[in-house]
Amino acid sequence: MTARKHSHYLRKLFFIASPALLLLFAFPTHLLAQPSPVQVSVNFPSGDPKGTPARSSGGGKRGNFSCLTIDKNKPTLTALMPTRENKSLTLSENPDFYLYIPQTKAQIGEFILRADEEDIYQTSFKLPGQPGIVKLTIPPKVSLKTGSTYQWYFTIVCNPDDRSADEYTEGTIERTAISSSVSQALEKATPLKQAEIYAKYDIWPETMTKVVQMREEKPNEWQGLLKSVGLEVIADEPLLNITELSDNQP
Incomplete structure (x- = not known):
């Protein structure tokens, strides 16, 4: 050429x-040259997501005074459940409850579980001194029955001398059963796959517990799960311990 x-x-x-x-x-x-997005296995497919920050599904109050200090980008007192009505299924006799507690001046919290309008379990505890997520577990001496629905109430006692100032959130939980095929699938599954199966069948406490256990190892799963119900703004909040003050079974 x-x-x-x-x-x-x-x-x-x-x-x-x-x-x-x-x-x-x-x-x-x-x-x-964008990298592929991280795939999240666990999300909650049903219900009306709670969304943030303004929602009626969070805490309520019985008086005009509030002992909560709310970050404008964070929710008020909120149960970590998938719907605004705080309805959940569980397979466990003794399920876990996860709640987000904002900054508060209050020192005492209270949890009540009811069946047929009668209190079957009540406990009070010392609140953490910072905002974060706490876990409550129904003790073995109080066993939920399959097919029964229970009402629960989580209260922040703003003023022990005036309970009209209480902040609270409430909901229902039903103990259900699964088929033998689903049970066998759970037995063979990895923890992550177990969480995915629980979420598929609207079994929220078990879903939460499984994902909480892998929160450090698989943070994207934790963040994705909360995002699926509109609670991603609290994904980075710490998991806090609470000190039980009393444990009563009426």
Whole structure:
């Protein structure tokens, strides 16, 4: 190929390729080569997501005074459950309850479980001194019955001398059963797969407990689960311990 023909060939090649070159230089490289998004296995597929920050599903109060200090980007007192009505299923006789407690001046909390309008379990505890997520577990001496629905009430006692100032949230939990095939699938599954199965069947306490256990190892699963119910703004909140003050079974 002569020098003139070679020069002509290179100019032709440049003009053919130039649209692609222009695109390359027109966009930042981080937009051209995005990594694939992290896949999240566990999400809660049903219900009306709670959303944040304004929602009626969080805490209520019985008086005009509030002992809660609410971050404008965070929810008020909130049960970590998938729907605004705080309805949940469980397979366990002694399920776990997870709740987000905002900053509060109050020192005492109270939890009550009822069946057929009668209190069957009541406990009080010392609240943590910072906002975060706490776990309450129904003790073995109080066993939920399969097919029964229970009402629960979680209260922050703002003023022990005036309970009209209480902040509270409430909901229902029903103990249910699963088929033998689902039970066998759970036995063979990894913890992550177990959480996915629980979520599929609307079994919230077990879903939460499994994902909480892998929160450090698989933070994307924890964040994705809370995002699926509109609570992603509290995904980074710490898990806090509470000190039980009394444990009563009426």
